[in-house]
C-alpha cells in the first residue's frame with residue numbers, strides 16, 4: 001500500500017485496485033455445510049428474473065432485488081413464473097429448506113440457475129444474505145459497477161445454532177436518528193443478526209415518546225420525558241473515544257419507533273425495547289416531579305469532560321422510590337405503551353447497577369415490574385442482577401453481562417429462565433480491539449478485547465450447569481458514553497460484531513479462528529465497498 005500511496009492513490013482506491021478474486025468463499029457467519037461442486041459458475045444476466053415461488057417468497061425476493069439492482073444496473077424483475085434466463089429462484093413453503101429449521105435454508109448455484117429454498121420468509125432471507133456474499137464484492141456498491149456477476153457453483157445447507165442473535169444500541173447516552181439506526185441494521189442484518197435491542201432510557205436521556213394516558217391518576221405530564229430529557233444531548237457531550245464530537249440529541253416519536261420496527265422487520269430483525277429501572281433513571285426523575293419526594297427532583301446528570309483511561313463511566317447513582325405509589329403507576333403506563341408499539345415478544349426492564357437501591361427495595365420494585373410485563377403478555381428481559389428475584393415462571397430472560405454466573409444458572413434451574421449472553425469481555429463494543437488501536441476501554445478485558453477473544457465465546461458452555469437449550473443466544477452491547485455517530489461506532493463494532501454473529505449462528509464443530517480470519521480477510525473488501533468503517537485488526541490477513 002505504501003508504494004501505491006507514494007503514487008498518490010488513496011486507501012479506498014488502493015483497496016479497489018488490489019482486490020483479488022476470492023479463492024476462499026468469504027461467508028460470514030460460516031454455514032453448517034458448504035460444498036463447492038467444482039462446476040462452472042452461475043452468471044447473472046441483464047435479463048435474469050428473480051422468481052418468487054410462494055407468497056412468503058415475495059419479501060426476500062424483493063430484498064435481493066434491492067441489494068443487486070443498484071450495483072448491477074440490471075432490472076431484475078421479481079416474477080412468480082419459474083423460467084427465464086439464468087433465474088434466481090426463491091421458493092418458500094412447508095417442506096422446503098432443512099426440516100424443522102424455519103430460519104434455515106438450502107442454496108444451490110449452478111450455471112443457469114440459483115435456487116434458495118426455505119420453509120419461512122425469514123429462512124429465505126437468511127439464504128439471500130448468504131447469496132449476496134457469494135457475488136463479487138462489487139455487489140455491495142450503491143452505484144453501477146461493470147463486473148462479471150458470477151457465483152461459484154455450490155450447494156449449501158444452513159440453519160442457526162441459536163435463535164437470538166442480537167445487537168444492543170445505547171441510544172440514551174448517544175442518540176441516533178432513525179436514518180443512522182437503519183445503517184446499523186443494514187450491516188448487521190447481512191451477518192444474520194436478528195434482534196435489535198434499543199437501550200431507550202438511562203441517567204442521561206429518555207429517548208421514546210410516551211403519551212398522557214386516559215387513566216392518569218397522578219396527573220403526570222408524560223410529554224416532559226422527551227421534551228426535557230429527550231432534549232438533552234448526552235451529558236458526556238463533546239467527549240468521545242475519538243476526540244471531540246458533539247452528541248446528537250433527540251428522541252423517537254411513536255412514528256419513528258414504528259418505522260424502526262418496520263425496517264428492522266424487513267431485515268429479519270425483532271426490536272427488543274429496554275426501559276432501564278429501577279436504577280439508571282436520572283433522566284426520568286429529572287423530568288417527572290411526581291416520581292420524587294417533595295423538593296428532591298435531581299438535576300440533569302452531570303457529565304465527564306475527559307474519557308477515563310480505562311473507559312469506565314459514572315453509573316449507579318439514581319433510583320426509583322419503592323415506597324412511592326407513583327413509581328408503579330408510572331412504570332405500568334410506560335410499559336403498557338411500549339408493549340403496544342412493539343410486535344416482538346420481549347420487554348427489557350434493565351435492572352442493572354441499582355447501586356443506591358437497597359436490596360429489599362430492588363426486589364420489591366423488580367417483582368412489580370416483571371409482573372407488569374407478564375400482565376401485558378410479554379416476556380420480560382433483564383440484566384443478570386435481577387436473576388434472584390421472583391421471575392415469572394418459564395417466561396423470563398436473563399441477559400448476562402458481568403459477575404457470577406451461579407445466580408443465572410439457579411434462575412434457569414428453578415424458574416425456567418432463558419439466557420442471552422453478553423459477557424463484557426466478549427461482547428462490549430467500546431472496548432479497545434487490539435494494541436494497535438490507541439483508543440477504547442480496557443476495563444472489560446484488562447487490556448484490549450481482541451477479535452480472537454470475542455470469537456472464543458462458546459455460548460453453549462459459557463454458563464456451567466445449564467443446558468444449551470436454555471441459552472437463547474448472544475448479543476453485542478454498544479454502550480454510548482464515549483461513542484458518537486455511525487462512523488465511530490463502526491470503527492469499534494467491526495469486525496468484532498461479526499465474530500459474535502458467528503458464535504450465535506454457526507455450530508461449534510465448524511468454527512475455527514484461523515478459518516474465520518481467512519474468510520474475514522475476503523469480507524474486508526466487501527465492507528470497504530459498502531463504506532463500513534471497520535477497524536483493520538492485526539489478527540486478520542486483510543487482502
Ligand code: TNX
Nearest residue numbers: 312313315352383401479480
Ligand atoms: C455498565 S453493562 C452498564 C452500562 C454502561 C457500561 C459501560 C450494563 C448492564 N450496564 O450502564 O454503559 O457499563 O460503561
